[in-house]
Structures are given as structure tokens and as C-alpha cells.
Amino acid sequence: MQKYGLIGRTLKHSLSPEIHNSAFQKLNLNARYHTIEIDPDDFDRMIVQLKKEDYSGFNITIPYKSRIMAFLDRVDSDAQIVAAVNTIYVHQGEWHGFNTDIQGFLAPLSNLHLHIKNCIVLGSGGAARAVIFALIKYIKPEKIIIACRNTANGEKLQKQFLPYLKNISCLVDHLAGIGKEIGTADLIINTTPVGMSPDISDSPLKFGYRAQKGAVFYDLIYNPTQTKFLAEAKGAGEGILTINGMSMLLSQAAKSFELWTGRKFPYDEIKSMMYDT
DSSP, X not given: OEEEEEEXXXXXXXXXXXXXXXXXXXXXXXXXXXXXXXXXXXXXXXXXXXXXXXXXEEEEOTTOTTGGGGGOSEEXXXXXXXXXXXXXXXXXXXXXXXXXXXXXXXXXXXXXXXXXXXXXXXXXXXXHHHHHHHIIIIIOOSEEEEEXXXXXXXXXXXXXXXXXXXXXXXXXXXXXXXXXXXXXXXXXXXXXXXXXXXXXXOOSOOSXXXXXXXXXXXEOXXXXXXXXXXXXXXXXXXTOEEEOTHHHHHHHHHHHHHHHHSSOOOHHHHXXXXXXX
């Protein structure tokens, strides 16, 4: 039996085991996926131990997407630029790192055929790095604003992507002062964990705002599927579109699955199952 695992710190609410084990079962693959919770103080020792064990692949989540890179034998070029890995494919004993969050983020946007000029990214962590890179490489807006509580972290991100911006303006603003900018944004993405279960009454935006007609609000959080951030966005303007994190979760999982197995992920069946649960 092939073994796969999710490496992270707190994983009891993760849906990844259900997603991947259901996909293995539907395709009659002799494989199993489970969670591997690691305390930060034990991370290096545990990863060295896992490299000795017979695993075929891993997913990596908060807070280890960057820290894991020191232990990889090869890293995909996009993941190198983002400086974060969320998928490892083990081939002939070597650990190969990828970032499937990039394509996972883009998947639900690709069907909307939007013309996006101005984007706001809320947050400056690992998820924000994947989102900003996806925006720069694939969506190519005119302007990206990184809005975060710690503007020094936002400035680090801005500097990291400076060589790739070309004709894109990238600015940093404090999260508390971003309300006016929302009124001219086509796409607002929450990459922070604010509003995630169990703290579902919270939102990264603590103020009233108005959004332009047809603006898209995208929350990477999938639990709950309707965050306070998305609920408030619906009343902020005319024709507002909202996207929750379930589409990204499934799309990045599909990319990981296909890297590991070489088989097509049964997306529609797994999506139907997840929305029924």
C-alpha cells in the first residue's frame, strides 16, 4: 500500500484525508492518506525520520510550507519563486517540491472570464505569496495592493516579487486603512485565517465599505463555507460575486493527486461528496 500524509501543526479539522482517501477508493488505488501533526520544536527531527520511511508523497500546510524547503532534493521553479511548497512527490527516494496552491487558487476564477485590473490581497503569509505569484504570472492586473496588519511583512513580499512585476504596480497598505481602496477593486482575496472555524464571527475587515458593481470577493477559508467576510461582501454592492475556499482546496488537491498517481482526479464526484457533507 502506498502511503501519503499531510504535514502540519493542527490538523484535526482538515478535510484532506477525506478528499484523497475517497479519490483513492473511487479509482481502486491501493493507497492511504493520513495526517501527521508536528510540533515546531520537533519539526527537523520528525522530517528527518519521515525521509527514512516509505512514503510516496505529502501535502504541507500551516506553518511549514517554507520551512520544509530545506529538506527537499528538488523544487519546482514556481515554488522556488513563491518560497513555499505544499506538495511533495517522492520519486526514487528523492523529495520533489511543488506548489499546487497556485493552480488551485486560479481554478475557480478561470471559469468567470473576468477582466481584472485592481486586486487587493488581505494578508502577508504563505498563502498570500502563492496568490500574489498567481496574480502576477497568470492574471496580470494593473495593480495589486497587499493589505496586512504588519506592513513590514507586506514590504518583504513586495520586495520578493519586485523582479517579476514588469508593468504591474504593487503597493502595501495597512489592513485598517484599506476601506477606500475596496471601492475600486475588481478582486479582493482573504488569505488570512481570520474567520475560520471556530472563530466564525470574525472578519479581516473591521469596518463598513462599499464595493464596485460585479466585484469578486474570494476567501481561501473553506470552513465555514460562508465566512463573515463573504456574507458582508454580498451586501456591499451590486452584483457582488463570492468564492469560498472549497474550490481552491479541491483544485489544489487534484493537482497533488495527479502528480502522485499519474491518474485523473475524480473532481466532480469528490466535489459533490464534499458539498453534501
